[in-house]
Amino acid sequence: MTTxxxxxxxxxxxxxxxxxxxxxxxxxxxxxxxGGDMTGKAVxxxxxxxxxxxxITLLEQVFDVSTEDELTDMKKRVRSxxxxxxxxxxxxxxxxxxxPQRVSEIFLAExxxxxxxxxxxxxxxLEGTGMTVYCCPGNDDxxxxxxxxxxxxxxxxAEGQVxxxxxxxxxxxxxxxxxxxxxxHREEDEDQLKVRYDAMTSQLKDPHNxxxxxxxxxxxxxxxxxxxxxxxxxxxxxxxxMKPVGSTALRRSIEEVQPLxxxxxxxxxxxxxxxIGKTLCINPxxxxxxxxxxxxxxxxxxxxxxxxxxxxG
Amino acid sequence: xxxxxxxxxxxxxxxxxxxxxxxxxxxxxxxxxxGLYSFSQMYYFEGGMVNAxxxxxxxxxxxxxxxxxxxxxxxxxxxxxxxxxxxxxxAVGFILAVTGWWFILWLWVPLYGDMFRHIVLVPLxxxxxxxxxxxxxxxxxxxxxTASLITLGIVSLFIVLGMKTYARIQKFSFYGGxxxxxxxxxxxxxxxxxxxxxxxxxxxASMFGTGAGLYDQxxxxxxxxxxxxxxxxxSLALVFLVIPYMVFFNLWPNWGATLYGEVRGAxxxxxxxxxxxxxxxxxxxxxxxxxYAIRNTIGWDFYVQAGAAWWNYAWGFTDVTPALPVWxxxxxxxxxxxxxxxxxxxxxxxxxxxxxxxxATVFLSSTRVIFAAAFDRLLPESVAKLDERTGTPVNALLxxxxxxxxxxxxxxxxxxNFQTLTLCSTLVIAVTFLGTTISAIVxxxxxxxxxxxxxxxxxxxxGIPLITVAGVIFGxxxxxLLYQWIFDPNLLxxxxxxxxxxxxxxxxNYVLAAVIYFGFKAYRKSKGIDLGKVQAEIPVE
Numbered sequence: 001m002t003t004x005x006x007x008x009x010x011x012x013x014x015x016x017x018x019x020x021x022x023x024x025x026x027x028x029x030x031x032x033x034x035g036g037d038m039t040g041k042a043v044x045x046x047x048x049x050x051x052x053x054x055x056i057t058l059l060e061q062v063f064d065v066s067t068e069d070e071l072t073d074m075k076k077r078v079r080s081x082x083x084x085x086x087x088x089x090x091x092x093x094x095x096x097x098x099x100p101q102r103v104s105e106i107f108l109a110e111x112x113x114x115x116x117x118x119x120x121x122x123x124x125x126l127e128g129t130g131m132t133v134y135c136c137p138g139n140d141d142x143x144x145x146x147x148x149x150x151x152x153x154x155x156x157x158a159e160g161q162v163x164x165x166x167x168x169x170x171x172x173x174x175x176x177x178x179x180x181x182x183x184x185h186r187e188e189d190e191d192q193l194k195v196r197y198d199a200m201t202s203q204l205k206d207p208h209n210x211x212x213x214x215x216x217x218x219x220x221x222x223x224x225x226x227x228x229x230x231x232x233x234x235x236x237x238x239x240x241x242m243k244p245v246g247s248t249a250l251r252r253s254i255e256e257v258q259p260l261x262x263x264x265x266x267x268x269x270x271x272x273x274x275x276i277g278k279t280l281c282i283n284p285x286x287x288x289x290x291x292x293x294x295x296x297x298x299x300x301x302x303x304x305x306x307x308x309x310x311x312x313g
Numbered sequence: 314x315x316x317x318x319x320x321x322x323x324x325x326x327x328x329x330x331x332x333x334x335x336x337x338x339x340x341x342x343x344x345x346x347x348g349l350y351s352f353s354q355m356y357y358f359e360g361g362m363v364n365a366x367x368x369x370x371x372x373x374x375x376x377x378x379x380x381x382x383x384x385x386x387x388x389x390x391x392x393x394x395x396x397x398x399x400x401x402x403x404a405v406g407f408i409l410a411v412t413g414w415w416f417i418l419w420l421w422v423p424l425y426g427d428m429f430r431h432i433v434l435v436p437l438x439x440x441x442x443x444x445x446x447x448x449x450x451x452x453x454x455x456x457x458x459t460a461s462l463i464t465l466g467i468v469s470l471f472i473v474l475g476m477k478t479y480a481r482i483q484k485f486s487f488y489g490g491x492x493x494x495x496x497x498x499x500x501x502x503x504x505x506x507x508x509x510x511x512x513x514x515x516x517x518a519s520m521f522g523t524g525a526g527l528y529d530q531x532x533x534x535x536x537x538x539x540x541x542x543x544x545x546x547x548s549l550a551l552v553f554l555v556i557p558y559m560v561f562f563n564l565w566p567n568w569g570a571t572l573y574g575e576v577r578g579a580x581x582x583x584x585x586x587x588x589x590x591x592x593x594x595x596x597x598x599x600x601x602x603x604x605y606a607i608r609n610t611i612g613w614d615f616y617v618q619a620g621a622a623w624w625n626y627a628w629g630f631t632d633v634t635p636a637l638p639v640w641x642x643x644x645x646x647x648x649x650x651x652x653x654x655x656x657x658x659x660x661x662x663x664x665x666x667x668x669x670x671x672x673a674t675v676f677l678s679s680t681r682v683i684f685a686a687a688f689d690r691l692l693p694e695s696v697a698k699l700d701e702r703t704g705t706p707v708n709a710l711l712x713x714x715x716x717x718x719x720x721x722x723x724x725x726x727x728x729x730n731f732q733t734l735t736l737c738s739t740l741v742i743a744v745t746f747l748g749t750t751i752s753a754i755v756x757x758x759x760x761x762x763x764x765x766x767x768x769x770x771x772x773x774x775x776g777i778p779l780i781t782v783a784g785v786i787f788g789x790x791x792x793x794l795l796y797q798w799i800f801d802p803n804l805l806x807x808x809x810x811x812x813x814x815x816x817x818x819x820x821x822n823y824v825l826a827a828v829i830y831f832g833f834k835a836y837r838k839s840k841g842i843d844l845g846k847v848q849a850e851i852p853v854e
Contacts, residue, residue, distance in 0.1 A: 001841075011322075015762075019851040026851045043318040061771050077766045086318070107320050140322040180323050222699050228477065241477040266323070272688055272697065290387055290763060292399075293851060299841055307840040309690045312399065313851035 001306065002167035005029035007295040008215070008265030009138070009286035012040020012082035012111075017118050019293040019313055021125045021133075027297050027311065031165055032131060034155075035265035036138020036175030036186075036215035038118070039111045039145065040082040043103075046074070048089045058083075082288050084110035108142060115145050119152040126154040134158045134165075138215040138266065139177040139186040158213065160196070162203045165211075167300060169260070172200035173213040177266060178247045181233060194249035201257050208278070209303050210259040217264040218251035220244045221274040223283035226267050254279050261298060261305060271310065280305050287312075336487050338592030341568030341674060344599055345490070345667035346428045349643055351562040352604070353620030356538065358805070360552035361545035363601055365559045368552060370597040372790040373563055376746070377593060378783035379753045380567035381586035386756065386767040386780075392571030392678075393749045394685050400752040400759060403848040407691060408826040413745025414571070414682040415713075416822040420738045421675050422717035423724035425468075426461030431640040432668050434460060436661040439520040439639065440654065448521060451639040454726050461721035464672065465714055471673040472680070473705045479673050486670025493644070493663025494599070500647040500660070501606035509610045512649035513637075516657075521638050528615070530636035535618020538625035544604065544613045557797040557806055561739045564746075566593045571678050582768050607643055610650070616641070628732060676713050683709040689847060691833045734815050736808045740798045741819055747791045754784035 005023045010016035017038075024032050046054045049064070056063045056074055058081075065071050078085045086106060088096075096103050122133060136159040137145045149157045156163070158173035165171055174196055176186045188196075197214075204210050217223035224246030227235035235241070245267065254262055254276045262281035264270075271285025271294065284296040293313040299306040342348075352362065383396050393414065398406025430450045438447035450456035471479045510528050517523040542555070566589040607616050619641035625631050639645070644664040648657040684706070687697035700707050723731040757764040757778040764770060764778070772779035801809035808815040834844045 003841075015853055018853045022851050022853070027846060037323075041320060041322040043320075045318060061768060080762070081766055103318065104320075107318075177323075182321050182323050184321055184323055220704070222704070236480075241480045243477065272684070273694065274699075275694075287387075291766065292387075297842065297847075307690075307837070307842050309837065309842050309844065309847050310688050311847045312395075313849065 002031060002165075002169075002300050003027070003029045004031045004033060004165075004211075004298045004300065005295055005311075006033045006035065006213075006263045006282070006298065007284060007293055008035025008263075009037045009268055009288060010034075010082070010293070011037055011140070011286070011288045012079075012084065012114060013288040013291060014076075014079040014114075015291035016082075016288050016293045017121070020295075021122055023293065023295060023313065024129070024131050026313070029297060031167065032133045033171075033211075033213055033263060034133055034135035035213065035263060036136055037140045037265065038115065038135070038137060039141050040084055040114070041140070043084045043086045043107055043110055044078045045086050045088045045093060046071070047093060048087070054087075056085075079114075080291050084114065086110060108144065111142060112144055112148060115148045119148055119155055122154045123152060132156055134163060134171065134173065134213065136160075136173040136175040136213060136215065137186070138175040139180065139184045141175065142185050160200065162200055169209060169211055169300060170204050170206060171211040171213055172197070172204070174200070175215040177216040178245075178249070180245075181229060190247060190249040193247055194252065197249060197253040201253060204257070207257045207259060210257070210261075212250075212254065212257075212259050212262040212279075214247075214250055214262065214264060216250060216266045217246040217270055217283050218254055218262065218274075218276060218281060219246040219248040221246055221251065221276060221281055223264055223270040223272055223274050223281060224267050225270055227269075251276065254281070260300065260303070263296070273308070273310070280308065282308065282310070284310055335588045335592050335595075336484065337569040338566045338589045339596060340483060340487065340667075340671045341565040342563045342593060342596045343667055343671045344562075344596050344603065345494070345644070345664060346425075346432060346671055347562040347565075348596075348600055348603075350424075350428050350431070351558065353641065354624050355555060355558045356535070356540040356542050356617045356621035356624065358542045358551070358555040358558065360547035360555040361543050362555065362559075363545040363604060364547060364552040365555035366563075366597055366600050366604075369556045369559045369563055370593055372556075372787065373560070373566065373593055374590060375783045375787035375790070376564070376750075377566055377586055377589040379750055379780065379787050380570045381582055381589060382769045382772075382780040382783070383749065383753055383756075384570055384585050385582040385769055386763060393745055394571075394682055396752045397748045398848050400756055401748065403689075403844065404827075404830055405748060406848070407686065407689075407830045408823060409745045409748040410682055411686060411826040411829070412822045413742045415679045416716075416825065417738055417741040418675055418679045418713070419716045419720040420724070420734060422465060422713075423457075423461045423721040424735065424738060425672055425675050426464040426721060426725075427457060429464045429467075429668055429672070430457060430460035431642055432644075433665040434463075435639050436642055436645040436648075437658075437665065439645070440648070440657045440661055442520075444520060444522055448638055452634075458721060458725040461725060462718070465717060465721075467669075468673050468676050469710060469714060472676055472710060473703050475704060476677075479677075483670045486666035489663050490666040490670060493660060493666065494603070496660055497644050497647045497664065498602060498606045500650050501603075501610045501643075504610035504647075504650040506610060506612050508650055509612070509646070512651075513646065516649040516652070517637060523637060527636050531619050531622050531641075532615060534622035534625070534631075534633065534635060535615075535620070538618075538621035538631070540614075540618040540621035542617050544608055553793075554797070554803060554805060557794050558736070560743075560794060561736060563593070563596065564739065564743065566590070567746075568674060568678065571681050582772075603643070611643065611646055616643070629727070676710070679713055680706055680709045683712055686829075690837055690842070690844065691830060730812075730814050733807045733812055734818055736798065736806050737815055737819055740795070740808060741822065743791055743794055743798075747788060747795070750784045750788040750791060753780050754788060755781075757781055 046056050053066045075085045133155045163171045224244045225242040226245045228241040228243045258278050264283045268286040270283045274281045282296045284294045295311040298308040394410035435447045435451045622635040626635050648660040684697050686692045696708050774782045798806050799809045837844050
């Protein structure tokens, strides 16, 4: 019997990353698995107002800070929500408005800096615990993230690999997604995804006992219901109009291979469980902005899922 | 935050509009279904109806603040269940939310069914000339039970069709229903009491076979039934006694709170508040206008007396059948101002959309709570299973439909005095709201990090967090309502400690929820999973 803790889509939230690293001990789990989308979605400018004063706009609220303690506290708040604080000046803001390339560079630098810090924290916290984190960056994560993860002693980059867990279960992993309206870093057409999955599943020695750690959920699994959007990316019908947006290639692959367990994310509001044939598929959802780590605790027995529960930490 | 600093990433959609939230909340506090149904039952109170409408709306505005704030702090599906379980603990969250959003909604089914027959079936059948069928639905227990079963069928169909289709139905119903209401108000504002009286006598006779002197007989029966509620006025104390009944209609601008969380952008406190608040304000205003229009042409005294005559018989206080053998539905009464059958049909058909746009709310929230409980392993996994072909949550639906049939049977045939339980449907949900309100009051103090990083952190009143202030005011209001309902010192509501069946029914619901929670918790523990930890916060350091 082994217990897996799985979480996903923490999108740059420092609190969620720290909680994730502590989750093994907290839940008595034997194995930590992280789905994709580790990186945050926005930079928050801290605009220097002269002296020790800064103005910050967070979630449409304007904050003025004037002391070192307030500044530190505000940075922590911004980071805990998954955003990246960036110290700047009114002049630089004006320049950046005209220079999107420079903004991208700033973004990349901030993202990589935080991923580096996260890997260092993981190495420090997990050292001597015997615990390893398996992760695969998701469609929102830039390619440059991979190298930093590879350099970690305690976090294993599982993308495109067949990994043997301590429990003996084989796991395939991928953060690539089917096409989205946002044209993100790792997305491709369904036929290409199928090739990607087949390349891994063909290597499985015991497919029915395997784990699929795939960022996207399978199509029409009830784990992939997202608000239907109009041409301005605004939810239709007050967000009541939901539609399945998961991967058809993944669904086909699960139907063919019938692995033991599917671990998914990508659709934050798709929290739930679903069975496709004999395969238990889980999407723990995401509440990274509130600093809450949603997860799934799965107890695996001999060739079967003994029990599972979705957690709210 | 400038869009300049937002990068390409999935899920960065723009927030929903105030209009979206407004429509949702407007249908939740439904002036036509819940409003007119409630107003007609409140004939024996001495406080002014309009005064109660306004004062209750003022208090309920603080409910809007509480829920808009909680949505913006924790915008997730599940609403009350999530907030209470995260702030007050898993047992409190489960027992209050499951009882309030699942079990008690079984009792709402015959109420929805009753409104269905009075607002949709009877007036449409009457206008179409199907007199016998209309009267069968209006005046027999078999008709009432059948209406409940048809309601279950329609709601189940909407669930099967899916949220997308239902959202379209709702939007169409909103515009059609509003047009119908406008026509009704214009008819009532341009008519005269004399024209109404003549129209009532002739149309009721042709549609429902009533005899001469219907108007006067109704006045007489209503007066004997104790119809006294004034249009406005009355002391503050008397008005406050009307409010515990009034909230059966208007306590629900937050009904969609469990769904708001599924929409990105729901962290926008002001937008959420504007949507729910404007629905509350406009519904209150429309209510006043409609009641004024009713007074103008139907006549206030006659309106209250007609309601009294109907309910006095329906509730079994008299054996004398009402002279008007159908519920005095103001839209139907307004259509009596014309003899044009097409206009009459148009009015009642458009007004029936208020019911169709609203009816699925009885199952939407409940099935979400059932899902949430199943995800937390407090119900069997099969409960959350969806039908592969239709995507219908068949088992969750059965957990609503089957008990609802039993409750509808007990209610419509008034077994075990079940019809006196009507206001229990509100009491139990108010208890759930009280749990959520307490969660809101303590949130800034028990979850300071979560609160400080939320969009509502900047709103304070004299240094006290707005969510706490609003929570104390609304919580006080709920405590007042619960006191009146449970202790019922003036014997006005009939669901308190003097009604043993009512107390047993409600306690039974809570005990059932507790048995499920503690039973499944023990079962999961035996399987090696500690459910006590699934809601606990993981230490950060």
